[in-house]
Amino acid sequence: MKLSKLLQASTLAWCATVMAPAWSTTPAAPGDDAARLRVEKVAAALAADMAQLCPAADPGDQAAFDACRKGLFMDSQLKRSLLDFVLWGRQKDPKLTLKESKLTQFGPDVLAGMYVPLFMFNGKYSVVHVEREGLYQIRLQTAFRNRLSPGQFPYPFWHEAEKWSMYEKANEIILWWDTKADKVKVAQFTVWGTTPPVQVNTHVEQAAFDGKWMWTDATGKSQPAVTVFDGLLRADNPYIGKLDTAYKNLALRLRDGQCFQCHVPNNPDGMKKLVLLQTPMHAAAEIKRVMKAVRNDTMPRDEFGIEQPLDNKTKTALLNEGAAFERLLDLAKQWDASAPSTARNDATGLTTATAAK
Incomplete structure (x- = not known):
């Protein structure tokens, strides 16, 4: 839009x-x-x-x-x-x-x-x-x-x-x-600094963008890898799979609510202060604020910039899936934070222990 x-x-x-x-x-x-x-x-x-x-x-x-x-x-x-x-x-x-x-x-x-x-x-x-x-x-x-x-x-x-x-x-x-x-x-x-980059690199010609912000690779894994929770929660965190499913359900509701018409990297409406929701990690950082905006009917906006509350069915579905995603995210962080400190640095390297503090 x-x-x-x-x-x-x-x-x-x-x-x-x-x-x-x-x-x-x-x-x-x-x-x-x-x-x-x-x-x-x-x-x-x-x-x-x-x-x-x-x-x-x-x-x-x-x-x-x-x-x-x-x-x-x-x-x-x-x-x-x-x-x-x-x-x-x-x-x-x-x-x-x-x-x-x-x-x-x-x-x-x-x-x-x-x-x-x-x-x-x-x-x-x-x-x-x-x-x-x-x-x-x-x-x-x-x-x-x-x-x-x-x-x-x-x-x-x-x-x-x-x-x-x-x-x-x-x-x-x-x-x-x-x-x-x-x-x-x-x-x-x-690029306006006064010194050259600290490491020389040469231009990389990437494959033409196909319009997909997320994709599945040949092994069946969601990409970009850095935007899912596998590398941010402990590998044995019991909520990882549930979180991925919860985000996919939320993404469907976000799409129904026309959220992906604005809150995506190409910024189709030219917003100067953009919020991204197109991947699990991006959505996780914003979910509490987004749900508040939906509850208060302050998003989405129509083509005239006027608040356009969602119909009851779409709004209810979005709030329910958002609440499920938010709840699982909190549980996953709590689980990681409660793990013994000696076990937190698993093979993937990263945890959300500090984020839960």
Whole structure:
């Protein structure tokens, strides 16, 4: 369902107020030496930790990626530094303000477990205060792992050639630090850094995007592999299979409710603050907020940007399947967290123990 250019603003305003975190309008004083020193200290710790967990390696090194992903997801400086919901995306133009930029909302599990591990770091950083935003930039030198298998990316970034090219050429990650919250509020990757990427890579021509955000490989496994729970919960977690089934049931109801017409990576309505629901991990980070919006009849919106409550049958089915998915997710996290600490690092590497705290 496409929105007209004339009416797009009302939908974007709704997304900003209902589904995205509020923007701070109180600038941090650039002359505040204490604040600057605090950000410098945080930046040094983040840069050192990320370089240790995710050092420069061959862009196709699966073991290096797995180790980076495990380290960032568990109890990393990065994950501890993120707000409950962080906006993420590319910096297409440094002249654009954050409000003008198209960004996607993620919880810490998703950003630390699926997106940032696709980059590598050398420990070098800079700190810049951006007065117009009232935020500091912590700029980390980086490079992108463009030679991983397609299932290691959260979705086919190559669905848009410009996006894939910017990922491949990224040379810095920008963490926008809010001194009031003492957390990262926005994270971006950029090609506008002043130094070359920390690891040389060459362009990878991916297969043409076929319109599928998820697919099944030749062995029958769901892909992308990083978006399902096999690699995030302990291998013996009894809820893994149930969670996959619960998400498939939820996805059918989301489709009935027209949620996938908007909340997918190609962002057909051009929302500046996008929420993704097309995979289990993406939906898991947003399920509580989505269910609240459905209960309150604040989503979906029609082509005029006006609240358009679902019919009773569709709404009831969506709430029931959403509640089942949410309940199983909580049980799975609780089960993982209750396992003996010596048993948590199974062969797959990652758990959700820290997420349950």
